[in-house]
Amino acid sequence: MRNATYATALALMIGWLLWVGRPVLLPVIAAIISVYVISTAAASMQAVPLLGRLPAWARRALILAGFTAAVVGLFVLVINNLTQVVAVLPRYESNLEALVTRAASLLGIEDQPTWANLRRATIDQIDVRGLLAPTLLSIQGFGVTLFLVVLYASFFMAERGTMAQKVMIAMGGAEAGDRALSILVRINDRIGTYLFVKTVINVILGAISFVIMLVLGIEFALFWAVLIAFLNYIPYLGSVVGVIFPVLLSLAQFGTLWMTGVVLVSLTAAQMFVGAWMEPRMMGRAFNLSPFVVLLALAFWSALWGVPGALLAVPMTASLVLVLSEIEGTRPIAVMLSASGRI
DSSP states (O other): HHHHEEEEEEEEHHHHHHHHHHHHHHHHHHHHHHHHHHHHHHHHHHGGGTTTGGGGHHHHHHHHHHHHHHHHHHHHHHHHHHHHHHHHHHHHHHHHHHHHHHHHHHOOOSSSHHHHHHHHTTGGSOHHHHHHHHHHHHHHHHHHHHHHHHHHHHHHHHHGGGHHHHHHHHTHHHHHHHHHHHHHHHHHHHHHHHHHHHHHHHHHHHHHHHHHHHHHOOHHHHHHHHHHHHTTTTTHHHHHHHHHHHHHHHHHHOOOHHHHHOOOOOOOOHHHHIIIIIIHHHHHSOOBBBBBHHHHHHHHHHHHHHHHHHHHHHHHHHHHHOOOOOHHHHHHHHHHHBSSOOO
């Protein structure tokens, strides 16, 4: 009974610390995940004919520069798309009004519900000015978080060279240090491989979705493709949410149901191709979490950190399972958290 009380108190304390420490922990964890992806990408560059001749620090610096440019580009993309959305809103309203009018005519409704009536009953009830300030603060917070991620990732990359020496000193002996270092290397390799492959899969999905939306004439195709790639870190729900946004946009942009159906079928086919065929072949046994554990991780981290927590939930949980599987004493826990029991 006493142990259960202590365990409950410890769990509540950790949860409270995670909740309170969100502004600090969120960019740190995102930076750690980014470092794993950057390091694995730098190691993979050895297979490239010219870039493979560069020293390890130069490859890492090159990947880090590309990562920084991608983060800056992401922030600029969000700002630009918000500005463009405001500019095209009147045209979207006209398309939706025409769609509502046609639907009412087909249904034989005498008092046709116009877009103006619907807007007065729905959108006009929203205090736009009241939402403007929180939106601007959210964008500002998003920019600060991205800056901190790049800053922390740069420092983590700079300290990777001294990690082996610090492990040897901390363990207090050559034999214990070599054993701990060997476990650490295996953990880093498996986590890095998983995160890198998952990121590559998301980039491929984003590229396929971008081509589909570009061919179909969907506006803001690059923004939606980036959003689909990020949301693919969230299993089950991420793929659904990623498809819903551009589908709804196509309805407002074109004002026709058949075009919306084409967008829905095309993007869903891309999700199924990547999720059901490509991802299992590329991920192998790196992603071997129980579906219940995945849902539990999503619920826990979403409740604590919102959407960023949902994005990081599975990478963090999968990394934790890989760490537990490499340590003899905690390997049974990893087996229980896995889907098939094979770690």
